[in-house]
Amino acid sequence: MSESKRSIESRLLRGAHRxxxxxxxxxxxxxxxxxxxxxxxxxxxIWGFNPWKAYIALFKGAYGGSYEIAxxxxxxxPLILTALTFSICLRSGMFNxxxxxxxxxxxxxxxxxxxxxxxxxxxxxxxxILAAIAGAAWSLVPAFLKLTRGVSEVISTIMFNWIARxxxxxxxxxxxxDPNRAEKTLSIPLxxxxxxxxxxxxxxxxxxxxxAFALLIYFVLWHTTVGYEVRAAGLNPTAARYGGIRNKRTMxxxxxxxxxxAGLAGATITMGQPPTYAIYGGAAMxxxxxxxxxxxxxxxxxxxxxxxxxxxxxxxxGLNAGGRVMQFYGSNPVPLELVRVVxxxxxxxxxxxxxxxxxxxxxxxxxxxxxxxxxxTRKPVKEEQA
Amino acid sequence: MSLNDxxxxxxxxxxxxxxxALTAVGEIIGETAGLFNIGxxxxxxxxxxxxxxxxxxxxxxxxLLVGMGTGAFVGFLFSVINTYWKGTQMxxxxxxxxxxxxxxxxxxxxxxxxxxxxxxxxxxLAKLRTPMGAMSPLILVALVLxxxxxxxxxxxxxxxxxKAAGEAPEAADVAGININRIRLYATTxxxxxxxxxxxxxxxxxMGLVTKDLSAGRGFISLACVVFSGLNPLLALLAAFxxxxxQGLAEWVKTLPSKPIPAQxxxxxxxxxxxxxxxxxxxxxxxPKSLGxxxxxx
Numbered sequence: 001m002s003e004s005k006r007s008i009e010s011r012l013l014r015g016a017h018r019x020x021x022x023x024x025x026x027x028x029x030x031x032x033x034x035x036x037x038x039x040x041x042x043x044x045x046i047w048g049f050n051p052w053k054a055y056i057a058l059f060k061g062a063y064g065g066s067y068e069i070a071x072x073x074x075x076x077x078p079l080i081l082t083a084l085t086f087s088i089c090l091r092s093g094m095f096n097x098x099x100x101x102x103x104x105x106x107x108x109x110x111x112x113x114x115x116x117x118x119x120x121x122x123x124x125x126x127x128x129i130l131a132a133i134a135g136a137a138w139s140l141v142p143a144f145l146k147l148t149r150g151v152s153e154v155i156s157t158i159m160f161n162w163i164a165r166x167x168x169x170x171x172x173x174x175x176x177x178d179p180n181r182a183e184k185t186l187s188i189p190l191x192x193x194x195x196x197x198x199x200x201x202x203x204x205x206x207x208x209x210x211x212a213f214a215l216l217i218y219f220v221l222w223h224t225t226v227g228y229e230v231r232a233a234g235l236n237p238t239a240a241r242y243g244g245i246r247n248k249r250t251m252x253x254x255x256x257x258x259x260x261x262a263g264l265a266g267a268t269i270t271m272g273q274p275p276t277y278a279i280y281g282g283a284a285m286x287x288x289x290x291x292x293x294x295x296x297x298x299x300x301x302x303x304x305x306x307x308x309x310x311x312x313x314x315x316x317x318g319l320n321a322g323g324r325v326m327q328f329y330g331s332n333p334v335p336l337e338l339v340r341v342v343x344x345x346x347x348x349x350x351x352x353x354x355x356x357x358x359x360x361x362x363x364x365x366x367x368x369x370x371x372x373x374x375x376x377t378r379k380p381v382k383e384e385q386a
Numbered sequence: 387m388s389l390n391d392x393x394x395x396x397x398x399x400x401x402x403x404x405x406x407a408l409t410a411v412g413e414i415i416g417e418t419a420g421l422f423n424i425g426x427x428x429x430x431x432x433x434x435x436x437x438x439x440x441x442x443x444x445x446x447x448x449x450l451l452v453g454m455g456t457g458a459f460v461g462f463l464f465s466v467i468n469t470y471w472k473g474t475q476m477x478x479x480x481x482x483x484x485x486x487x488x489x490x491x492x493x494x495x496x497x498x499x500x501x502x503x504x505x506x507x508x509x510x511l512a513k514l515r516t517p518m519g520a521m522s523p524l525i526l527v528a529l530v531l532x533x534x535x536x537x538x539x540x541x542x543x544x545x546x547x548x549k550a551a552g553e554a555p556e557a558a559d560v561a562g563i564n565i566n567r568i569r570l571y572a573t574t575x576x577x578x579x580x581x582x583x584x585x586x587x588x589x590x591x592m593g594l595v596t597k598d599l600s601a602g603r604g605f606i607s608l609a610c611v612v613f614s615g616l617n618p619l620l621a622l623l624a625a626f627x628x629x630x631x632q633g634l635a636e637w638v639k640t641l642p643s644k645p646i647p648a649q650x651x652x653x654x655x656x657x658x659x660x661x662x663x664x665x666x667x668x669x670x671x672x673p674k675s676l677g678x679x680x681x682x683x
Contacts, residue, residue: 047496341488351480351481352473352478
């Protein structure tokens with residue numbers, strides 16, 4: 001029975017990483033980004049802002065100078081990793097939306113470094129390893145539930161996100177709490193932090209961790225047998241099994257790799273983002289929240305390809321960094337949350353494979369819908385006659 | 387545990403059950419017709435927010451209607467993308483969820499305070515006085531609706547047409563059923579029910595909107611749907627079980643002795659969801675062409 005369940009999910013993912021239009025994937029992503037920005041502009045207009053001014057502030061704030069570019073790259077650092085979590089699993093035909101929870105666990109595990117007095121390179125390495133283990137462990141249970149009980153990973157990973165959230169809140173307050181400051185955990189000690197690359201920004205050397213991991217995933221997926229098996233299982237599980245690929249193994253592997261990526265993303269936040277180098281125990285945990293979800297948007301726009309993801313992460317990191325500038329922009333302060341609206345709209349646009357063909361045919365579709373409504377309003381037709 | 391405690395626990399549970407039951411029943415209708423909407427979480431959140439705007443403008447009834455309208459609109463958008471435009475359903479759903487998170491947080495800031503907004507007492511739906519205490523009238527709707535939908539899916543021609551659209555779209559198409567249109571109706575109606583659930587949460591139950599008001603309920607109702615195997619009555623049962631554990635969590639939090647840390651109590655509904663779903667799977671069968679856009683050969 002779990003067999004048919006699995007095929008439902010691979011069916012639902014149809015076209016998520018292939019272009020169905022024959023267009024270049026980059027053009028499709030660009031188109032979706034433009035549509036998303038347009039929808040954001042319309043919303044801003046409705047709420048009484050000047051979209052043009054806001055976007056100018058946003059893009060100036062994102063790419064207007066070396067300081068701005070550095071902060072955009074800093075925002076991109078964890079996004080690359082959480083996007084990889086989503087993409088690796090998508091490539092093997094699964095829909096892992098658990099990056100959020102795995103990131104929480106990774107960030108928490110990296111705090112453990114605070115209890116060890118380790119010299120410079122060792123502290124960073126141990127922190128990353130701890131985070132990777134925690135992230136992978138947190139992704140293993142949904143993988144296990146899927147393989148043994150056939151539980152859809154869509155449900156199990158979301159539940160694990162919420163469990164992780166509460167667990168981390170508990171740990172941050174009661175176990176890892178800073179005895180002197182109740183609102184945060186212990187900070188990562190100075191020797192174990194990743195140094196800041198550009199003075200005055202929060203861009204640190206963690207970006208190399210992200211990029212290196214992305215390149216590693218690229219190598220594994222496209223230049224090794226295991227990676228070939230993962231991709232084959234994602235494209236057509238039945239054919240892959242006839243070809244001698246053990247689907248369960250590829251599934252486990254992609255979940256573990258994804259968990260490692262998300263765990264590392266957590267560590268890049270705690271170990272590489274000034275000024276706190278700690279988790280704030282307050283209810284919202286602002287540094288960690290939503291990085292996992294934003295990663296999905298990055299993955300989609302990056303076409304679930306590691307190189308595409310790096311580019312898309314710089315774009316979305318720019319949106320986030322620029323959004324921070326935009327919300328304080330004089331007469332036209334648009335809240336930062338608009339950025340997530342734009343992200344959602346971009347993902348919506350990405351989900352339409354025939355986006356490019358819609359524009360010419362939108363008139364026809366519109367007429368059809370108008371006709372449908374006219375028929376509905378003229379006389380209350382029962383559904384069976386429709 | 388005195389009788390009073392049991393009654394208050396039951397009351398909280400029934401209230402917590404409503405959004406899950408409504409959303410799950412709506413999703414069952416959509417999935418029967420072949421569309422898998424994981425944007426429920428976003429629909430709940432957005433309709434909860436928009437319903438408050440409506441309720442402040444014209445009273446609780448308007449709020450509920452506006453919430454339903456919002457849900458129906460998002461459901462309509464989802465189904466247009468995934469029927470006529472052959473979209474990827476998972477990605478559309480994720481897009482809806484992301485959009486909702488941003489939209490509601492953005493809107494809350496516009497209303498004044500970032501993060502939450504209280505619903506004025508006058509805009510809240512009045513609760514019925516019953517022997518069990520104040521109960522929202524929508525509990526009744528949530529208890530009756532699954533039976534109506536069960537009858538609709540099993541016993542009416544339109545219900546069978548929905549099933550045909552989900553199981554064998556080619557055959558249904560040959561029989562003269564317009565697949566895309568019937569899926570459009572189904573998911574729009576599903577969105578409408580989720581919208582009612584969202585509006586209920588803000589206007590009739592909690593009396594406030596926060597940016598994470600939905601708190602995974604959209605996904606818990608997906609779990610209800612999985613548990614039920616597309617049977618609305620079983621979905622109601624599942625919604626009640628999840629509601630019970632949410633009620634239990636709320637109830638434990640109010641205990642003066644604090645036997646368990648609050649964070650662990652808050653985890654409980656999610657853990658139970660996982661346990662129930664992993665216990666239930668195995669006998670569940672979904673429509674054959676669930677998740678597949680229909681293309682005429």
